[in-house]
Amino acid sequence: MDRGLRDRVEQALTSVIDPETGRDLVAMGLIYGIRTEGGLAEVEMTTTTRGCPLSEMLRLGAEAAVAGVPGVARAEVRLTWDPPWTPERMRPL
Amino acid sequence: MPGKQLSRWTIAWFASALAFLLASLTLAVAGYGGPADWAGGAALAVVHLFALGWLCQMMLGSLIQFAPVLAARPLARPGLALPALLFCALGTLMLAAGFLALDGWEPGRPLLSLAPLPLALAFGFALAMLAPVLAGRGAWRQSEARAVLAGLAGLAALWFSGAGMALALTGFGPGGLVSGGLPVHMVLGAGGWLTLAAMGVSYKLFAMFLLAPERDTRLRRAGFFAALAALALALAALIMAWLEQDTALPLALALATGALAGLCYLAEIFRLWRARRRPRPEVNMNFSRVSLVFLVATLVLLAPAALLGGPFAEAAVFLALAGWLSTLTLAQMIKITSFLTWIQVFSPLIGRQKVPMVQDLSDPRTVARWLWLWTAGAACATLALLAQTGPGFRLAAALMLVAALGLTREAWAIRRLRHLSPALRPALLPPVILPPHPTPVQGRSSLHDRPHPI
Numbered sequence: 001m002d003r004g005l006r007d008r009v010e011q012a013l014t015s016v017i018d019p020e021t022g023r024d025l026v027a028m029g030l031i032y033g034i035r036t037e038g039g040l041a042e043v044e045m046t047t048t049t050r051g052c053p054l055s056e057m058l059r060l061g062a063e064a065a066v067a068g069v070p071g072v073a074r075a076e077v078r079l080t081w082d083p084p085w086t087p088e089r090m091r092p093l
Numbered sequence: 094m095p096g097k098q099l100s101r102w103t104i105a106w107f108a109s110a111l112a113f114l115l116a117s118l119t120l121a122v123a124g125y126g127g128p129a130d131w132a133g134g135a136a137l138a139v140v141h142l143f144a145l146g147w148l149c150q151m152m153l154g155s156l157i158q159f160a161p162v163l164a165a166r167p168l169a170r171p172g173l174a175l176p177a178l179l180f181c182a183l184g185t186l187m188l189a190a191g192f193l194a195l196d197g198w199e200p201g202r203p204l205l206s207l208a209p210l211p212l213a214l215a216f217g218f219a220l221a222m223l224a225p226v227l228a229g230r231g232a233w234r235q236s237e238a239r240a241v242l243a244g245l246a247g248l249a250a251l252w253f254s255g256a257g258m259a260l261a262l263t264g265f266g267p268g269g270l271v272s273g274g275l276p277v278h279m280v281l282g283a284g285g286w287l288t289l290a291a292m293g294v295s296y297k298l299f300a301m302f303l304l305a306p307e308r309d310t311r312l313r314r315a316g317f318f319a320a321l322a323a324l325a326l327a328l329a330a331l332i333m334a335w336l337e338q339d340t341a342l343p344l345a346l347a348l349a350t351g352a353l354a355g356l357c358y359l360a361e362i363f364r365l366w367r368a369r370r371r372p373r374p375e376v377n378m379n380f381s382r383v384s385l386v387f388l389v390a391t392l393v394l395l396a397p398a399a400l401l402g403g404p405f406a407e408a409a410v411f412l413a414l415a416g417w418l419s420t421l422t423l424a425q426m427i428k429i430t431s432f433l434t435w436i437q438v439f440s441p442l443i444g445r446q447k448v449p450m451v452q453d454l455s456d457p458r459t460v461a462r463w464l465w466l467w468t469a470g471a472a473c474a475t476l477a478l479l480a481q482t483g484p485g486f487r488l489a490a491a492l493m494l495v496a497a498l499g500l501t502r503e504a505w506a507i508r509r510l511r512h513l514s515p516a517l518r519p520a521l522l523p524p525v526i527l528p529p530h531p532t533p534v535q536g537r538s539s540l541h542d543r544p545h546p547i
């Protein structure tokens with residue numbers, strides 16, 4: 001895995017802000033995994049609650065941010081709620 | 094509108110409910126209803142404009158939005174949301190006008206007998222939308238969903254008691270319901286329906302807004318079973334009232350178990366608050382705390398209300414409706430309006446450009462000012478009821494009316510993005526009340542690339 005590309009993808013995800021808390025997806029602990037292979041970037045993310053009305057829009061936003069990273073030819077962001085998010089996943093302020 | 098789980102009609106439900114709130118408070122300021130004056134037709138009209146038009150519509154509008162959040166499933170039959178709203182508003186108006194028959198306005202009599210019909214349709218449609226979501230696929234096992242489901246059962250019982258009384262008042266129903274059924278009807282409305290539903294929704298919303306861990310606890314289960322027992326006892330009291338039997342014992346037991354459920358709920362919310370990861374809660378949560386103080390005061394008044402009645406009973410019902418439930422509703426209405434507006438306008442831009450935060454859409458100082466005024470008005474009105482001073486009650490109602498007008502203006506400002514800098518406002522905004530046109534979710538909002546009606 002291209003470590004540099006993975007870091008750039010993670011950096012791009014910090015530009016996607018949770019509009020309720022003002023914190024980014026990474027700081028909120030919503031990103032469960034990032035995998036890069038060639039020009040493909042795959043991200044597994046969650047939302048604070050499974051029924052969150054913003055789920056799909058956050059996924060699309062994350063996908064748009066990742067797609068804009070130089071070196072990424074294709075971005076795929078998948079939602080999962082297993083395991084469910086808990087506030088303990090948040091990075092300290 | 095982005096988000097397949099979003100209900101399109103919530104803002105319309107809120108707007109209708111606010112109109113009923115302003116109408117009921119205006120009439121209260123004008124002197125309809127007040128200490129020891131709740132039995133007349135005009136006073137009953139004011140009470141139902143407030144309880145049914147304002148609180149019930151706000152609760153149904155909120156549930157249509159949040160049941161899918163609670164159960165993580167889309168709303169069943171979302172096309173019923175608008176007919177339910179229209180029938181609910183129509184039924185409320187017919188009921189309010191119908192009560193004027195008690196003051197001698199004869200055309201009101203058929204309205205009073207027929208008002209339960211549109212309300213049955215409204216509540217039936219609401220149940221058809223909500224119950225499958227909350228009960229299906231094991232969702233009912235969650236503490237939030239099962240509390241709301243129990244609340245919906247309370248709503249059905251409330252309708253039966255209310256319809257029975259409306260028919261009895263017009264000479265078609267069992268006479269025992271009019272006298273013996275009234276306290277049961279009030280307990281079912283304020284407790285069995287509105288408070289139970291508010292408890293269920295707030296478990297979820299408070300955890301989300303406070304960033305607190307969500308989990309089912311023994312306290313939640315104990316509170317739920319106490320609430321179920323209270324609901325069953327209230328139903329028993331209703332049946333006894335129907336049969337013209339003495340309802341004192343089941344009603345007292347319903348109040349006692351209901352108070353126990355309330356205490357469990359308060360302890361659970363206290364636990365949530367302490368476990369929060371959000372150090373500085375926003376204005377909606379700070380005033381939710383104020384509403385909980387009103388709930389405590391309501392529980393304190395239950396015993397004197399049951400034993401002594403009179404001013405204590407009036408104050409307890411008023412505190413439950415205007416203090417606990419309305420303060421919570423007003424505080425969360427501002428937040429939900431901001432959130433839904435944000436989703437309609439800005440969610441398609443996530444990850445593509447800088448977007449404001451949800452709280453940027455409202456002015457917390459303005460909101461806090463109006464909510465403090467509401468709190469002061471509700472507290473003063475309760476004291477006026479205890480002291481049985483009519484002018485004091487009308488003055489307090491005037492404070493509440495000004496606060497409600499201020500919060501309505503703030504909700505309007507949120508819908509028009511008035512608190513955002515012009516640079517952040519799109520040229521075209523979604524309609525203030527009606528839903529925006531459905532748009533594909535793929536990446537862009539129609540608000541940003543094609544005209545929209547205002």
